[in-house]
Amino acid sequence: MKTLDKLSNKQLKQIIVWTLNDLDNAAGSANYQKLDDKVKGWCAMLAEAVRHQIDKALKQTVNEEE
Numbered sequence: 001m002k003t004l005d006k007l008s009n010k011q012l013k014q015i016i017v018w019t020l021n022d023l024d025n026a027a028g029s030a031n032y033q034k035l036d037d038k039v040k041g042w043c044a045m046l047a048e049a050v051r052h053q054i055d056k057a058l059k060q061t062v063n064e065e066e
Helices: 011-027 038-063
Strands: none
Touching: 011 038
């Protein structure tokens, strides 16, 4: 995505944090009562997938440093 290339690493990290917070809030918060269980479940699954990709990238970084 060319637009992401224009952002600093700090900005990209902040966007990821905001996205994970929004997904976590949507998955479990009472503030999102209008969302049905299917949507909340999807948000939880997506948050887990993003965290998995972050963990995978960290493991790859560690392996490259060894």
